[in-house]
Amino acid sequence: MTAPEVAFYGAGALAVLSALGMVLHVRNTVAAAMSLVVTMISLAVVYVVLEAHLVAALQIMVYAGAIVVVFLFVVMLLNLRSDAFAAPRQRLLKAAGAALMLGVAGAFLTLVPRSLPSVRELPEGFGGYRAVGAELFTRFVLPFEVTSLLILAAVVGAVVLAKRRLD
Amino acid sequence: MELLLPVVVKTLFIILVAVGAFAPVITWVERKQSAVMQDRIGANRADIAGIKVLGLLHPLADVIKLLTKEDVVPQGANRFLHLVAPLIAAIPAIASFAVIPYGGVYQFGDTVVNLVVADLDWGILYVFAIASIATYGTVIAGWASNNNWSLLGSLRASAQMISYEVTMGLSIVGLFMCFETLRLTEMGLAQDQTFRLLGFLERFGIVEALPGWLSWLQLPMWGVFLQPLGFVMFLTCVMAENKRPPFDLPESESELVAGYFTEYSGMRFGLFYMSEFIEVVVIAALLTALFLGGWTVPFLPQATIIGGLTPVFGAGVATGLCLVLHVLTFFVKVIVMIWLQMQIRWTLPRPRYDQVMDLCWKVMLPLSLANIFVTGLVILLAGSGS
Numbered sequence: 205m206t207a208p209e210v211a212f213y214g215a216g217a218l219a220v221l222s223a224l225g226m227v228l229h230v231r232n233t234v235a236a237a238m239s240l241v242v243t244m245i246s247l248a249v250v251y252v253v254l255e256a257h258l259v260a261a262l263q264i265m266v267y268a269g270a271i272v273v274v275f276l277f278v279v280m281l282l283n284l285r286s287d288a289f290a291a292p293r294q295r296l297l298k299a300a301g302a303a304l305m306l307g308v309a310g311a312f313l314t315l316v317p318r319s320l321p322s323v324r325e326l327p328e329g330f331g332g333y334r335a336v337g338a339e340l341f342t343r344f345v346l347p348f349e350v351t352s353l354l355i356l357a358a359v360v361g362a363v364v365l366a367k368r369r370l371d
Numbered sequence: 372m373e374l375l376l377p378v379v380v381k382t383l384f385i386i387l388v389a390v391g392a393f394a395p396v397i398t399w400v401e402r403k404q405s406a407v408m409q410d411r412i413g414a415n416r417a418d419i420a421g422i423k424v425l426g427l428l429h430p431l432a433d434v435i436k437l438l439t440k441e442d443v444v445p446q447g448a449n450r451f452l453h454l455v456a457p458l459i460a461a462i463p464a465i466a467s468f469a470v471i472p473y474g475g476v477y478q479f480g481d482t483v484v485n486l487v488v489a490d491l492d493w494g495i496l497y498v499f500a501i502a503s504i505a506t507y508g509t510v511i512a513g514w515a516s517n518n519n520w521s522l523l524g525s526l527r528a529s530a531q532m533i534s535y536e537v538t539m540g541l542s543i544v545g546l547f548m549c550f551e552t553l554r555l556t557e558m559g560l561a562q563d564q565t566f567r568l569l570g571f572l573e574r575f576g577i578v579e580a581l582p583g584w585l586s587w588l589q590l591p592m593w594g595v596f597l598q599p600l601g602f603v604m605f606l607t608c609v610m611a612e613n614k615r616p617p618f619d620l621p622e623s624e625s626e627l628v629a630g631y632f633t634e635y636s637g638m639r640f641g642l643f644y645m646s647e648f649i650e651v652v653v654i655a656a657l658l659t660a661l662f663l664g665g666w667t668v669p670f671l672p673q674a675t676i677i678g679g680l681t682p683v684f685g686a687g688v689a690t691g692l693c694l695v696l697h698v699l700t701f702f703v704k705v706i707v708m709i710w711l712q713m714q715i716r717w718t719l720p721r722p723r724y725d726q727v728m729d730l731c732w733k734v735m736l737p738l739s740l741a742n743i744f745v746t747g748l749v750i751l752l753a754g755s756g757s
Contacts, residue, residue: 234449234452234511234514234515235449235452238507241504241507245504248500257491257492257493257496258493260500261493261496261497261499261500262496264500264501264504265496265503265536265540268503268504269500269502269503269506269533269536270503270533270536273506273507273510273529273532273533274529274533276510276514277526277529280510280513280522280525280526281526332493333492333493333496
């Protein structure tokens with residue numbers, strides 16, 4: 205195996221393991237959040253191997269560096285104890301969850317190998333900030349602006365919700 | 372593996388210089404500088420067989436002290452997270468050096484030497500990404516300690532560091548627009564030139580009205596001259612990220628005992644302490660690379676230096692001398708930037724927490740957006756750059 209292959213499979217395995225760790229640690233919320241951080245960083249490594257450098261940097265800056273920090277902030281403020289999660293056993297819900305997961309995994313395994321695109325030669329500068337920026341502001345300018353409008357609406361909503369309690 | 376050896380040598384060099392030499396020495400510089408500013412003598416007692424060398428042995432004594440201290444883990448602490456938190460704080464600080472160039476590109480016959488460990492196209496984004504991971508060291512340390520002072524410290528740290536990361540990124544967008552790159556080595560090369568201070572006014576016919584010397588005034592094309600506001604804002608943001616005074620709210624001894632590392636002792640505390648000083652060096656190196664022309668000598672481009680030395684020493688030695696000169700220039704600038712940070716640290720008092728957050732969201736964020744707008748306008752009106 206070449207060095208990029210080792211990095212790809214290693215980071216992929218770490219991403220899956222830490223994602224599992226997050227789900228299994230659900231009673232210790234801080235540990236679960238830290239597992240999520242490891243998942244994010246491993247995904248960033250996968251992106252680097254796939255030449256998507258800008259996405260890798262944003263993955264760490266935005267997801268690992270900001271969003272999960274806010275998760276942690278909330279978790280620490282709430283100061284959840286592990287017994288807060290000792291809910292009554294909901295067998296039906298668990299069975300439905302397992303069935304859903306099996307269904308998704310089955311669909312993934314049957315559909316993805318069939319529709320995998322063939323390997324293409326990457327264009328010059330693929331995945332860099334220049335190429336992504338140019339695409340974003342030419343071909344995808346409308347979705348980009350609509351997204352920013354959505355985010356603005358969310359920000360205004362958050363401010364209104366936070367302000368209501370102060371007045 | 373002929374590719375691996377240069378990388379290992381360059382990594383070892385920058386880590387030995389920055390982490391092995393600069394960081395311990397500036398713990399001493401910090402004590403001496405505060406002593407000078409407060410009319411005291413400062414650290415001068417540690418000695419080996421009576422040799423004191425101005426107190427420079429104090430960092431060594433500190434390390435021995437920290438290593439031999441009792442390592443306390445409080446009751447009810449999360450032992451694993453308590454153990455890894457100092458590591459999460461220290462590793463990103465060291466990893467940032469990977470993309471900071473401490474010299475240019477030099478041609479020795481057939482071999483090309485470039486003095487940077489990893490010349491990434493997205494170099495500065497790498498630094499930001501790595502820096503955002505460092506937040507976890509602080510946050511986890513406070514939570515894992517099972518102590519209310521620590522928790523308050525880490526809550527403050529998480530809010531402060533996320534907020535200032537936003538303005539830190541926005542404050543240097545103007546610089547990217549001037550140099551049209553994110554690669555730190557290309558930024559360094561772009562700063563190896565000079566520009567006429569009022570050159571862009573020529574298009575508007577204003578220059579004729581000015582005195583002659585003013586219109587011919589030349590400056591090195593450094594980020595600090597192109598983006599003075601960007602420099603001040605970036606400096607403020609990185610100092611806030613570093614959490615040293617005047618932005619030491621997460622730690623503030625007078626309110627929170629010692630903030631997020633209240634429950635740390637021995638070498639675990641030492642790692643937090645060292646990572647702060649390593650960050651000081653990272654910040655100085657980053658400011659140098661972005662705003663102070665990196666390794667370049669003002670008014671003496673690389674071609675001029677090598678061209679001037681070649682008749683005397685021959686091409687190979689001339690290039691080698693230029694390399695040494697550039698590396699020395701880089702570290703001189705780094706030392707100046709470290710001095711600036713120390714000066715600020717011992718001059719300004721600590722603001723209240725709401726003032727720190729107001730400064731970020733109500734002053735710096737609008738200012739940085741205005742800076743981007745004005746930079747774009749000037750570039751558009753003046754044609755090409757500057």
